[in-house]
Amino acid sequence: MKFGEQLRSSVIREYQWYYIDYDGLKADLKQPSGPIQPVADDGAKSGKSQRREWTEEDESRFVSKLESELDKVHSKQQVKAMEISRRITVSEREVRDVVNRLNERGLGQDGPSEEEFMLLEEDLSDIIADVHDLAKFVQLNYTGFYKIIKKHDKMTGWHLRPVFDTRLKAKPFYKENYDASVVKLSKLYDLVRTRGNPVKGDSAAGGSQASFVRHTTKYWVHPDNVTELKLIILKHLPVLVFNASKEFEAQDSAITSIYYDNPDTWELYEGRLKKTEGAEAIRLRWYGGMQNETIFVERKTHREDWTGEKSVKARFSVKEKNVNAYLRGELLPAAIFEKARKEGKKSEKAIAEDERLAREIQWSVLKKGYKPVCRSFYHRTAFQLPADARVRISLDTELTMVREDNLDGVTRSGNNWRRTDIGIDYPFSQLPPGDVVRFPYAILEVKLQTQLGQEPPEWVRQLISSHLVEAVPKFSKFIHGVACLFPERIDLLPFWMPQMDVDIRKPVTHDFGIKRLEHSATTSISDDEEEEDDDYDSDDEQRPVTSGAQAGESSAAAARNGRAPVLSADVEDQTVDRPTGEDTYLYDSDDEDDEDRLEEARRVGGWTYVQTRISTSANAAARGTWWLLKSLVPRPRATEVPRNARLESLLGTGEIQQRRFKAPKGKKIYVPVRVEPKVYFAAERTFLGWLEYSIYIGTIAVTLLNFSTEHGNRASFVAASAFTLLALLSLCYSVVIYLYRSSAIRTRRVAQYYDKVGPSILCAALFAAVALNFAFEGKSREFW
Secondary structure, eight states: OOHHHHHHHTOBGGGTTTSOOHHHHHHHHTOOOSOEEEEOOTTSOTTSEEEEOOOHHHHHHHHHHHHHHHHHHHHHHHHHHHHHHHHHHHHHHHHHHHHHHHHHOOTTOOOOOHHHHHHHHHHHHHHHHHHHHHHHHHHHHHHHHHHHHHHHHHHHOOOOHHHHHHHHHHSOGGGOOOHHHHHHHHHHHHHHHTTTOOOOSOTTTTSOSSEEOOEEEEEEEOGGGHHHHHHHHHTTSOBOOSOTTSOOOGGGGEEEEEEEEOTTTOHHHHHHHHTOTTOEEEEEEEESSTTOOEEEEEEEEOOOGGGTOOOEEEEEEEEGGGHHHHHTTSSOHHHHTHHHHHHTOSOHHHHHHHHHHHHHHHHHHHHHTOEEEEEEEEEEEEEEETTEEEEEEEEEEEEEEEEOOOGGGOOSSTTSSSOSSOOSOTTOTTSOGGGEEEOSSEEEEEEEOOOTTOOOOHHHHHHHTSTTOEEOTTOOHHHHHHHHHOTTTOOEEETTGGGGGSOOOOOOOSSOSOOOSSOOOBOOOOOSSOOGGGGGSOTTSOOOOOOTTTOOOOSSGGGGGTOOOSSOSOGGGOOOOOOOSTTOOOOOOSOOOHHHHHHHHHHHOHHHHHHHHHHHHHHHHHHHHHHHHHHHSOOOOOOOOOOOHHHHHHHOSSOOOOOOOOOOTTOEEEOOOOOOHHHHHHHHHHHHHHHHHHHHHHHHHHHHHHSOSSTTOHHHHHHHHHHHHHHHHHHHHHHHHHHHHHHHHHTTOOOOOOOSSHHHHHHHHHHHHHHHHHHHHHHHTTOO
16 A cells, blocks of 8 residues: 555544645655756657756755654654653542542442443543554654655655754654553553452462473564554553562563574574474573673473473573673582572472572583573563463563674673673664664564463454464574574574565454544545555555564554555565664665656656556566466366364464565575374384285285296296386385485474375286286186
8 A cells, every 4th residue: 555545544533633744745856946957768869858856945945844744743742642641640640549449448338439440441441542543643654754755865866864864863753662651551450450459469470480381372563563462462461560669661671681502513503493302492581781680591491292291491590790600610500509598598499400400501501512692682561460370471572683602703792601792772783783683573472371171361362363463483582593693604594584574564354453432533534536646655665664662553553443454465565674773764675666667757758658658568468467377277276174263363364375485595494393203103104014015015926936837937937027026116115215204204304205106106016917917827828
């Protein structure tokens, strides 16, 4: 969809006079006031096509109007953000007042009525909708400025981007962080939803965090959908806060992990990628800023289902000042837990388990040469009822991977267990491009602890099947970071790498999202007719990617008033823009599609337009002819099978689009292959089955040869020879196939395990041998 149409269809009534005047700015670009300049045509004489030159006066006028538009949008964003903050403060006071009256009521006194709680819930729902609408307003305007500047630079030849980038930094209306508002709204909404009796308990989810097992599914979330997703979840689960007495700060949600591996063999990377039995990941993690002195040493161990065990994450804590000594083997695990034993805060059994884990990790690091290779940083918003781990949802935004190794002659971490030239200062602009990878999406993890056969809550099923998320099973920050940061050293890539070039935004599948109770706040502003030059805003101009906490909601759009979704129906053709640094809005690829070429040629006119028109028409005709020929050629057609509940929860009810990917030169895409012990037994049973039939055929050959009526009977010898040759070929074929399958199973290679050729040839050869024997025997008995 063209951005002009998208903007008009997504206008929110409250903000309708404060959006960027995209059409007005675009009209100014099309009406330069300079002298007419001749433009040479390809293949034609110079001077036949003419257009006006963009002058300094035009540039000043355009920049002045752009500045006024930026002031307008920035002022509205600031005013609305302050209004929302004041409304949250007022609602907090009202909720506390009602809850205090409920808690302090005496015997025989009536507490707050149900109607009061319902009014408070309505008010909070309205504030939640306001936060959503403001985020959507911000994202649409940010995209509008990004597109109009791109259009300006392309049409005029004047480069405005660097100058305007400075203006955007001075008035960063798009950098509003809604995390603090989400935390406050979560607390208030939880109080009102539970009628003043929120679930209380340990923030550690009702059990020790040292060793826990969960069923986890992972999803990617486009930055456009991050704020809406948070607001939806907080209506069902409160934000999990470990220190409720402390005022929320941005660094409280920061999580940093240092991953270790052997940079010569990458055995931990390949083990986690291939999901081999017992594959480990070793990392050191801390929460908050760099001043945090508590470091958690963690080990994740993968277990195959057939073992009857579950994959487990185990960890213990150590002081930051002792980490280097521990990893070098100078500090033994017994000394680490000596203080814990004296204080007696943990049981002896728990301390013994932690000490055993510390010994095993220390031995692995020293024996196998593990070193820091990759750092992951992100802000996590966790949603969970205290002391209830049945449903735990976490959303990780601003995910960034940073190199920690000392390879290539560059000293990064040195002899320390982590590099010290960076902290939690996202987006780490001080680092060279080769040292940092900023992940373009947020990561949603849905962790469920349900009894056997029990279904997850309905709202969770709706959430994970909605347009807001994209399922990516087995996604790993460690695997992705290593694959992206070490392209010259890693040849085996995870299966989701090709998907990074495809936009994951999807049309709205069902009415699911944030909506107001009383009325719709979205309106549409439509012109009598669309300008002809709107073709310039084609689908290939994608939206910029911002950080998860800064992103707005421009993809949820018109579902609330029954309007069609604003995204293009062709999801495959949408690509993701990659952030290149702090406070930058991105340019699309210089490759133009047919519509862009045709629009450019229309403005030039003359023979150039005629040539381009013929070329684009020929391309369209060729595509149509190819599609027609493909539809007419007879070929097997797939039978549509109804989607089961599990696939529906993962992929939704919409159309599943398929696309083939090719790995870069010298690389391989690893596709996970599930291998269980019964697979080996199945291959062995097949081999034994071939041996059995080979023995039968060999027995027939020996019988024909040794029990013929006359020695020297030529017919019997020929028939016996045919059966003998068939038995030998069958034996050799079965051995080769068995060795091939066994090797493929051991290496977890995606191979062809079914055999549609061997049995057919065996049957045909057996039929020929029997027929030959029958023919020769009949001839020897003079039946013909």
